[in-house]
Amino acid sequence: MNRVLSCRPTNEAIRGEVGGFAAVIRYYGSLRREIEQSGGLPYRLTALGAWAASRPSHVRFFFREVGLNRYRHFVDLGSGDGIVTCIAALFTRATGIEIDRELCSVAGRAAQDLNIEKRADFICGDYLTQNLHKADCLYIYPDKPVYELEKALDGWAGTLLIYGPHFSPVNLKMVRRLDCGKESLAVYRNPDAAGPANFAV
Numbered sequence: 075m076n077r078v079l080s081c082r083p084t085n086e087a088i089r090g091e092v093g094g095f096a097a098v099i100r101y102y103g104s105l106r107r108e109i110e111q112s113g114g115l116p117y118r119l120t121a122l123g124a125w126a127a128s129r130p131s132h133v134r135f136f137f138r139e140v141g142l143n144r145y146r147h148f149v150d151l152g153s154g155d156g157i158v159t160c161i162a163a164l165f166t167r168a169t170g171i172e173i174d175r176e177l178c179s180v181a182g183r184a185a186q187d188l189n190i191e192k193r194a195d196f197i198c199g200d201y202l203t204q205n206l207h208k209a210d211c212l213y214i215y216p217d218k219p220v221y222e223l224e225k226a227l228d229g230w231a232g233t234l235l236i237y238g239p240h241f242s243p244v245n246l247k248m249v250r251r252l253d254c255g256k257e258s259l260a261v262y263r264n265p266d267a268a269g270p271a272n273f274a275v
């Protein structure tokens with residue numbers, strides 16, 4: 075007999091996500107205050123681009139809407155200080171890949187301090203050199219065009235989430251667009267890839 079698996083999160087999972095999100099907000103809020111008090115800014119250039127963080131409440135809204143809990147492995151491409159990966163880890167296993175060592179170490183410490191290091195891990199490196207095909211959901215808040223990324227995703231059957239309207243892929247197909255306040259998230263799939271039928275859209 076076929077077993078039907080429900081995609082709906084359980085009440086316990088929802089309670090965990092709500093409490094976990096509040097902890098992430100508190101943690102990153104105090105990090106940002108520390109940066110500001112020491113005269114720093116929550117954005118800067120890195121070796122391969124520019125760091126600025128996605129807005130956490132919008133990110134959570136988008137992840138709920140796409141049903142992130144239905145994916146096996148989420149990867150944030152260019153994860154900055156790790157805030158998106160830590161939010162994603164409230165839904166599923168999450169990895170952040172970031173070129174900047176300092177941001178990567180802030181992210182790793184956040185996962186430890188938030189006690190989610192079993193679900194959230196970080197790789198310090200260039201995401202274009204990693205095997206991205208192992209993930210079924212990729213997220214990017216792009217700081218440049220995504221053409222190189224598209225090449226690396228040739229034949230990949232997962233879902234790519236792009237935060238913000240500025241850089242769109244050429245060959246991947248947008249299957250959904252979500253709006254939250256002034257922010258947007260576009261959901262892309264590879265039209266040529268034969269993906270497993272149970273991949274969420």
Ligand SMILES: C[S@@+](CC[C@H](N)C(=O)[O-])C[C@H]1O[C@@H](n2cnc3c(N)ncnc32)[C@H](O)[C@@H]1O
Binds near residue numbers: 152
């Ligand atoms: C706009 S920030 C987004 C940060 C995070 N994803 C978020 O949404 O809060 C883009 C990040 O991507 C990183 N980045 C750009 N190209 C990269 C590459 N090829 N490999 C790894 N990190 C990269 C930058 O260093 C920067 O921290």
